[in-house]
Amino acid sequence: xIDKTVLKETCxxxxxxxxxxxxxxxxxxxxxxxxxxxxxxxxxSAGAGILNFFLMAYTVQVAVLKTEKGARNTVRLSQSLxxxxxxxxxxxxxVLECFNLYAVLIALFFPRIAITVRSIVLKKxxxxxxxxxEETAPESETVIESEPVDPKPEANNER
Amino acid sequence: MxxxxxxxxxxxxxxxxxxxxxxxxxxxxxxxxxxxxxxVAKACEAIGRQPESKGAVTSTMIMGCAVAETTGLYALxxxxxxIFVAPNVFKNIILSAISTIA
Numbered sequence: 001x002i003d004k005t006v007l008k009e010t011c012x013x014x015x016x017x018x019x020x021x022x023x024x025x026x027x028x029x030x031x032x033x034x035x036x037x038x039x040x041x042x043x044x045s046a047g048a049g050i051l052n053f054f055l056m057a058y059t060v061q062v063a064v065l066k067t068e069k070g071a072r073n074t075v076r077l078s079q080s081l082x083x084x085x086x087x088x089x090x091x092x093x094x095v096l097e098c099f100n101l102y103a104v105l106i107a108l109f110f111p112r113i114a115i116t117v118r119s120i121v122l123k124k125x126x127x128x129x130x131x132x133x134e135e136t137a138p139e140s141e142t143v144i145e146s147e148p149v150d151p152k153p154e155a156n157n158e159r
Numbered sequence: 160m161x162x163x164x165x166x167x168x169x170x171x172x173x174x175x176x177x178x179x180x181x182x183x184x185x186x187x188x189x190x191x192x193x194x195x196x197x198x199v200a201k202a203c204e205a206i207g208r209q210p211e212s213k214g215a216v217t218s219t220m221i222m223g224c225a226v227a228e229t230t231g232l233y234a235l236x237x238x239x240x241x242i243f244v245a246p247n248v249f250k251n252i253i254l255s256a257i258s259t260i261a
Contacts, residue, residue, distance in 0.1 A: 005217050005218050005221070064199065064203055075224075076192040079195055079231070087238075090235060109232065112225065112226070112229045116226070119222065
């Protein structure tokens with residue numbers, strides 16, 4: 001069973017990859033070097049990148065339920081196999097004429113760029129809430145300070 | 160004749176060095192695997208201590224693993240460029256140098 005977290009993160013990465021692919025196609029068009037091999041290379045590589053991210057996330061989901069040693073071995077094996085998979089994709093892009101090698105190689109980085117951009121956005125969203133919490137905290141402290149608890153109220157009444 | 164032999168030797172040397180460089184570059188692919196393995200092992204430990212934090216830990220781990228893998232990807236790109244792009248570039252440089260000398 002695939003966890004909701006895995007699906008959610010994969011969706012975010014897929015959307016980011018698609019957006020970056022559109023930007024890359026636009027740049028190729030603007031430079032006047034676009035042909036159909038760029039599109040095929042981009043599709044191949046972007047699909048492989050998203051699949052690679054999904055497999056990595058699924059491996060992490062499975063691995064965190066295992067023992068420490070089992071998790072370590074599972075992730076190492078998964079990383080090696082996924083690297084071989086990406087190597088195969090890149091070799092395919094280099095050997096076959098219908099794929100542009102540069103489009104294949106550049107698009108492999110899109111999931112990572114999408115993750116980096118998303119983490120930056122998440123940090124910016126988290127900052128205002130942190131500032132709000134800092135602003136509210138001193139107020140509560142001042143309320144406590146303005147009304148100090150008298151340790152001996154009975155003694156004061158007697159005076 | 161001697162020029163042809165020199166050219167063949169130079170090209171063979173360049174292609175061999177490119178293949179060797181690609182192989183050496185792929186050594187960098189080992190690092191992310193070890194790092195990710197250690198990170199996930201610690202995540203297992205953390206989830207074992209606090210099972211209610213499983214979702215947050217998994218999400219953070221996925222992001223961390225994806226970022227850690229980038230190093231391996233750089234190595235892959237360098238290896239692919241050394242195999243497919245660099246030999247042609249070096250071949251052109253050697254050919255132009257020989258034609259200039261001749």
